[in-house]
Amino acid sequence: MRNYCSSLFCTRGRLFCLFCLFVPAIVMSQSLVVTNPRCEYRVNPLGVEELHPSLSWEIQSAQKEVVQTAYRILVADDPASLDKNEGNIWDSEKINSTSNIQVIYGGKALESAKKYYWKVMVWDNKGQQSAFSKAAFWQMGLLNKEAWSQAQWIAFDVLPDKETLIPMEHALISEKHRKVWNKGPGILPLFRKEFRVKRRLKSATAFVAGLGHFEISINGEKTGNHFLDAGWTQYSKTAQYVTFDITAQLQEGVNVVGFMLGNGFYYVPNERYRKMFGAYGYPKLVVKILVEYTDGSSETLVTDASWKTAASPVYFSSIFAGEDYNAGLEQKGWNMPAFNDKDWNYAIETKGPPALQSQMQEPLVVAERFAPGERRKLGDGSWLYDLGQNFSGIPLITVSGRKGDTVKLIPAELINEDGSANQKGSGGPHVYTYILKGEGIEKWQPRFTYYGFRYLQVKGALPRGVTNPKDLPVLKSIRGLHTRNGAPDVGSFHCSNDLFNRTNNLILWAIKSNMVSVFTDCPHREKLGWLEQTHLMGSSVQYNYDVAALNRKVIEDMKQAQYADGKIPAIAPEYTVFTAPFDESPEWGSAAVILPWYNYLWYGDKRTLSRAYDMMKGYVAYLEKKSTGHLLSYGLGDWFDIGPRPPGVSQLTPLGVTATAMYYYNLTILEKTAKLLGKEADAVKFKNQATQVRTAFNKKYFNSHTKQYATGSQTSNAIAIYTGIVEPRYKKDVLNNLVADIQRRNNALTAGDIGYRYVLRVLEAEGRSEVIYAMNNRSDVPGYGYQLKHGATALTESWQAYPNVSNNHFMLGHLMEWFYSGLCGIRQAEGSAGFREIEIRPQPVGDITQARAGYKSVHGLISVQWKKDKSAFELDIAIPPNTRATVYFPEGYHREPVKIGSGKHRFVAQKE
Numbered sequence: 001m002r003n004y005c006s007s008l009f010c011t012r013g014r015l016f017c018l019f020c021l022f023v024p025a026i027v028m029s030q031s032l033v034v035t036n037p038r039c040e041y042r043v044n045p046l047g048v049e050e051l052h053p054s055l056s057w058e059i060q061s062a063q064k065e066v067v068q069t070a071y072r073i074l075v076a077d078d079p080a081s082l083d084k085n086e087g088n089i090w091d092s093e094k095i096n097s098t099s100n101i102q103v104i105y106g107g108k109a110l111e112s113a114k115k116y117y118w119k120v121m122v123w124d125n126k127g128q129q130s131a132f133s134k135a136a137f138w139q140m141g142l143l144n145k146e147a148w149s150q151a152q153w154i155a156f157d158v159l160p161d162k163e164t165l166i167p168m169e170h171a172l173i174s175e176k177h178r179k180v181w182n183k184g185p186g187i188l189p190l191f192r193k194e195f196r197v198k199r200r201l202k203s204a205t206a207f208v209a210g211l212g213h214f215e216i217s218i219n220g221e222k223t224g225n226h227f228l229d230a231g232w233t234q235y236s237k238t239a240q241y242v243t244f245d246i247t248a249q250l251q252e253g254v255n256v257v258g259f260m261l262g263n264g265f266y267y268v269p270n271e272r273y274r275k276m277f278g279a280y281g282y283p284k285l286v287v288k289i290l291v292e293y294t295d296g297s298s299e300t301l302v303t304d305a306s307w308k309t310a311a312s313p314v315y316f317s318s319i320f321a322g323e324d325y326n327a328g329l330e331q332k333g334w335n336m337p338a339f340n341d342k343d344w345n346y347a348i349e350t351k352g353p354p355a356l357q358s359q360m361q362e363p364l365v366v367a368e369r370f371a372p373g374e375r376r377k378l379g380d381g382s383w384l385y386d387l388g389q390n391f392s393g394i395p396l397i398t399v400s401g402r403k404g405d406t407v408k409l410i411p412a413e414l415i416n417e418d419g420s421a422n423q424k425g426s427g428g429p430h431v432y433t434y435i436l437k438g439e440g441i442e443k444w445q446p447r448f449t450y451y452g453f454r455y456l457q458v459k460g461a462l463p464r465g466v467t468n469p470k471d472l473p474v475l476k477s478i479r480g481l482h483t484r485n486g487a488p489d490v491g492s493f494h495c496s497n498d499l500f501n502r503t504n505n506l507i508l509w510a511i512k513s514n515m516v517s518v519f520t521d522c523p524h525r526e527k528l529g530w531l532e533q534t535h536l537m538g539s540s541v542q543y544n545y546d547v548a549a550l551n552r553k554v555i556e557d558m559k560q561a562q563y564a565d566g567k568i569p570a571i572a573p574e575y576t577v578f579t580a581p582f583d584e585s586p587e588w589g590s591a592a593v594i595l596p597w598y599n600y601l602w603y604g605d606k607r608t609l610s611r612a613y614d615m616m617k618g619y620v621a622y623l624e625k626k627s628t629g630h631l632l633s634y635g636l637g638d639w640f641d642i643g644p645r646p647p648g649v650s651q652l653t654p655l656g657v658t659a660t661a662m663y664y665y666n667l668t669i670l671e672k673t674a675k676l677l678g679k680e681a682d683a684v685k686f687k688n689q690a691t692q693v694r695t696a697f698n699k700k701y702f703n704s705h706t707k708q709y710a711t712g713s714q715t716s717n718a719i720a721i722y723t724g725i726v727e728p729r730y731k732k733d734v735l736n737n738l739v740a741d742i743q744r745r746n747n748a749l750t751a752g753d754i755g756y757r758y759v760l761r762v763l764e765a766e767g768r769s770e771v772i773y774a775m776n777n778r779s780d781v782p783g784y785g786y787q788l789k790h791g792a793t794a795l796t797e798s799w800q801a802y803p804n805v806s807n808n809h810f811m812l813g814h815l816m817e818w819f820y821s822g823l824c825g826i827r828q829a830e831g832s833a834g835f836r837e838i839e840i841r842p843q844p845v846g847d848i849t850q851a852r853a854g855y856k857s858v859h860g861l862i863s864v865q866w867k868k869d870k871s872a873f874e875l876d877i878a879i880p881p882n883t884r885a886t887v888y889f890p891e892g893y894h895r896e897p898v899k900i901g902s903g904k905h906r907f908v909a910q911k912e
Contacts, residue, residue: 033060034120034133040360041548041603047141047207047243047358051110054607056101057120057133058860059881064903066881070096070123074132075107075116082117082135089116094123100882101604101834101858112147113205113290115139124881141243141358142207148288148356151302154347155284156189156309159267166236168268168278168576185269186282188312188448191259191347192335195301197252199293204250206257207288209241209356212264212319213448214285218249218257220336226363227483228448231517231553232265232529234560234573235280239352240359240517246289257301258335259285262317262448265575272321273427275526276576284352308344310334314447319527322430323446327437328403361553362486364516366393370480372456375463378419382459385478390454390794390808392513392523393482395432396445399461401473403438407461411453413524413807421457425797425804427525441476450483452513452523452808454793485515491544493819495851499777503784504819510795510810511541518554518572522797522806528571529557531591532639533811536757538598540816543826543855548603551595555608558592559615566622568592568615570636581649585635586659587754592619593666597673603858604834610677616670617682623663624689630696632659638715640798640812641752642782647798650752652713657701657720658754664693665723694725702726707733714741715755722758722765735766747774748781749799757814764822767891769843772822776815777846784815824853824864829886834858838885840877842866859883873909 036058039045059068072094074087081088090107097103100122110116116139119132142148165181197204206223208216209230216223223244230240246257261283263269270277289301310331316324333339372385395409409432412421423430430451434444461473468474493504514520518529519541534554541547554572561572568589570582577583596612599605626632637650637658645651650658667690674683701710702720707730709716717738720726726734738759742749751759763771779785782799790801797809821827825842828835835857842851842864850867860880867874873893879885881902889895895909 031061031063031126032066032122032124032128032130034058034122034130035060037118037120037133037136039118039136039138041546042360042362044137045360046139046205046245047241047360048138049141049143049358049360051143052105053138054102054104055118055120056103056858059100059122059124060860061124061881061902063126065125065901066903067125067901068098068100068122068882069125070094071100071103071120073103073118073120075105075118077114077116079117079135082119085132098882102606110140112140112143113207115203139205139243142241142288142356148286149300149302151286151288152304152349153284153286153352154191154303154305154307154309155282155350156187156311156345156348157282158348158350159279159282164280165278166280167574168276170276170576170578171274181277182270183279184271185316185318186263186267188263188314188317189261189283189309190312190334191261191285191307191309192256192339192341192344193301193307194254194256194337195289196254197250197291198299199295199297201247201250201252202292202294203245204247204289204291206244206246207241207290208244208259208285209239209352210259210261210285211235211239211280211283211352212266213262215260215447216244216257217335218246219251219255220333221249223249225365227366228264228364228450228516230359231361232573233357234557235266235353237353237560238355238357241286241356242359242363250291254337256335256337256339257287257289259287260312260314260447261285262314264319264448265573268320269318271316272318272429272431274318274320275427275528278576281350284350286352286356303347305346305349307347308341309347310341310344316433317448319449320427320430320525322432322451323449324433325444325446326435327442327444328435330437361517361550364483365486366481367484367486367512368482370482372478376419378457382420382457383463384415384419384421385456385458387454387456387480388793389509390452390513390792391480391482391509392450392452392484392808393480394446394450395456396443396479396481397434398441398443398476399434399436399473400441400476401436401438401461402471403436405436405438405460405473407434407436407473407475408432408459409434410457410459411451412455412457413453414803415455421455422803425802425806426452426522430524436473445481450523452806453480456480482512484512485517485550487515487545487547487550489544490546490856491820491854493824493853495819495823496849497777497847499779499785499788500819500848502788503776504816506784506788506792507540507795507810507813507816508544509793510808510813511537511544513794513808514810515541515545515547515550518557521811522809524808525806528575529554529573530571530588530811531558531568532588532753534591535594535598536754537810537813538595539821540813542602543817543820546856548599548605551599552605552608555596555599555612558595559612562592562615562618565625566618568619581634581636586623586632586662587635587637589619590662590666592616593669597669601828601833602835604836606676609673613673613677616666616673620663620666620670620686623666627663630693631656631700632663635659638751638755639753641715641755642750642799647752647800652711652750653715653755654710657710657716660693660697661719661723661725664690664697664725667693668724697725698727702730704730706737708737709734712737712741713750713755714738714759715751717741718751718755718758718762721762735762738762739768739771742771742775746781747771747778749775749783753811756812757817760814760818764818764843767843769818769822770845772818773845820853820855823848824851824866825888826853826855826862826864835862836883838862838879838883839888840864840885841888842875842890844868844873844890871911873911875907875909877905877907879903879905
């Protein structure tokens with residue numbers, strides 16, 4: 001091991017340097033520790049395709065004001081080398097740098113499918129040297145077509161190209177305009193393949209792409225805990241593959257790998273409920289399994305025509321309409337050795353999407369389980385179970401009965417007056433059907449679809465212990481399994497105001513329910529990646545979950561969905577092309593510019609920003625072509641604002657206001673991005689273009705007499721302030737008009753999906769959080785409290801909690817951002833990225849006497865806790881090493897701003 005010491009003594013003679021060889025062992029164990037090493041945002045990721053992966057780590061220290069001054073990274077291709085502190089793939093040696101995030105690998109060329117082990121040590125400004133971190137690893141994916149070893153796409157059956165329907169047909173288009181496409185659910189296939197492990201096993205890895213979704217098993221046991229692998233993509237261009245370590249599941253001798261496939265968005269049948277219908281093809285599979293032995297040899301198993309296939313017991317599967325399973329069709333032991341597959345067909349070799357990409361976003365998992373709190377019998381003899389929470393997921397039942405007995409499960413967010421399941425606002429019929437095999441207690445859950453629900457109506461079975469004269473199946477247990485993206489939790493919030501705590505939980509459930517492989521609008525009737533919420537709700541999401549990897553996937557979805565002329569559709573992937581105004585809208589498409597920038601600000605991810613730059617430029621160029629006199633006047637506008645009519649397209653704010661403001665905001669972001677990337681000529685161009693848009697906007701919409709924008713709506717005035725369109729001399733007047741409109745309405749909100757975030761952002765930034773408090777600390781007018789009062793357990797699509805629309809929608813959850821950045825005051829300083837420079841600026845308001853929040857940034861945990869009484873304001877703060885903060889005290893307390901470094905800090909400010 002090289003031993004590096006930053007002590008000044010080392011320059012004074014050899015004796016002191018020799019002494020330092022022994023001193024670090026004491027210092028390293030006590031003062032400075034490296035934790036949470038990550039590669040490409042993930043802990044020990046599989047399937048990495050970056051040729052130069054980014055590495056990150058956190059630092060812990062008992063001392064204050066700690067800043068990293070240098071690091072050393074070792075990368076080896078086997079753990080033994082790393083144990084010896086040898087980096088045979090890369091030894092960075094000591095690099096003087098404060099960077100501990102997005103450090104780019106700089107060693108030897110990396111090879112497909114190979115596993116690399118790494119660790120890091122650091123030095124700090126206190127003269128301390130850490131020990132090496134615990135060893136971490138990453139495994140490479142398959143970096144080119146050749147690395148797939150000639151694996152073929154295989155299928156049970158092939159849908160002729162002339163019978164595909166891409167893009168899919170929107171199911172709400174009138175019948176006379178529909179294409180005739182009456183394809184049923186198709187055959188959901190099983191695949192199996194036997195193979196031998198011949199010698200002592202070192203490792204085994206499976207690389208799997210299964211469309212639309214797949215489940216893998218080895219020797220009869222499901223591999224991993226993933227749900228709905230792989231992520232949704234623009235299948236005409238690409239599919240994701242998933243990498244699994246299957247070493248522990250293999251045995252010496254004969255093994256069997258088995259697969260079940262579901263339709264997903266790859267094939268949407270024109271049956272039951274559907275938002276759209278169509279197909280890229282029938283379900284298909286491509287696999288490579290790499291088996292490596294301890295003697296250094298290896299073997300590969302790939303999909304080809306020698307694999308066997310048969311129909312699955314899943315006889316209906318639709319991402320929109322549910323799933324049906326006939327347990328009587330199960331073939332016992334089909335995915336285990338010694339099974340006789342003589343009656344199975346050989347697989348058909350076929351073709352799939354042109355490209356394969358590794359699934360690097362977190363997989364979906366079962367995150368929570370719910371048991372019913374109560375049940376009741378309905379008039380038709382069915383039973384309704386209340387799980388107490390509206391969530392995204394699937395049911396799980398255990399049941400006993402006779403072979404052929406049928407149990408139907410109907411999930412729902414709401415119930416009708418007679419107590420039955422109500423799917424009117426969530427899309428129906430969505431049904432789960434289970435046909436029993438009649439063998440004792442049977443356990444079942446859907447595999448390839450999900451829904452948003454709180455209630456489960458059960459037909460054809462009775463609860464255990466209930467009189468059963470007709471000998472119906474007996475439901476032993478019923479549970480709800482909440483499924484979501486497995487992004488790590490990074491946030492927490494609580495305050496002394498119960499309504500705000502419940503509001504936070506309301507929004508949180510909508511976020512959790514709509515995090516899959518895209519950010520969906522709702523977990524039932526659409527499941528589409530509507531793009532406006534990625535930037536409008538992005539901060540709220542990121543205060544709670546580490547979605548760096550998911551953001552990258554969404555950015556890639558937008559790149560693939562972008563048209564040749566630069567247009568970005570309102571949804572990505574774009575499975576169907578909507579008619580205007582739903583096909584595209586500047587507030588939605590601007591996610592192509594705003595999300596890459598926000599992702600950089602939150603995670604310091606300059607590389608993703610750079611790779612998105614052409615998309616960003618292309619979209620702004622498209623908006624320029626769509627503009628007239630530098631103004632835009634189309635789209636959805638401030639969707640679902642509160643006006644005289646039922647919610648929908650903007651009512652109170654002209655479409656051109658939000659559309660053009662987004663156009664201007666995009667240009668200001670592109671100017672900053674161009675400067676960051678060293679593209680000075682572009683920066684000048686975007687700055688000049690922004691000036692032209694700003695001038696035209698103010699000429700068109702600003703009334704210099706009333707100091708209002710357009711109609712004077714809350715959204716009109718707020719978005720002009722937030723984006724910086726308003727001239728500085730008028731800013732205060734426009735702000736006052738915004739506040740006056742709110743107060744004139746008895747502190748009621750009117751802004752919708754687009755505008756409400758900007759209302760809150762402006763009020764917080766201008767120190768008017770008391771107005772935010774007054775607007776939201778109530779339940780008598782449409783808003784969060786109103787939804788809670790009317791029984792909502794997840795954020796609803798409309799401020800009014802209408803039962804005829806979705807009751808699990810996260811597009812309006814902007815208040816959560818204020819809980820963290822306003823009430824508790826955790827913000828990033830202007831010009832910072834990755835929360836390297838922090839502001840702590842709490843804004844205590846109303847009757848709130850205490851609040852606390854924690855956010856685990858890429859550098860570590862930032863926490864704030866405050867309480868106040870009549871005379872003082874007490875503030876406890878923790879800042880992670882390698883960052884610094886400026887603390888601002890609330891107005892009315894006698895304390896000047898304080899600059900602090902890492903560590904725990906306590907302040908008491910007396911009331912003036």
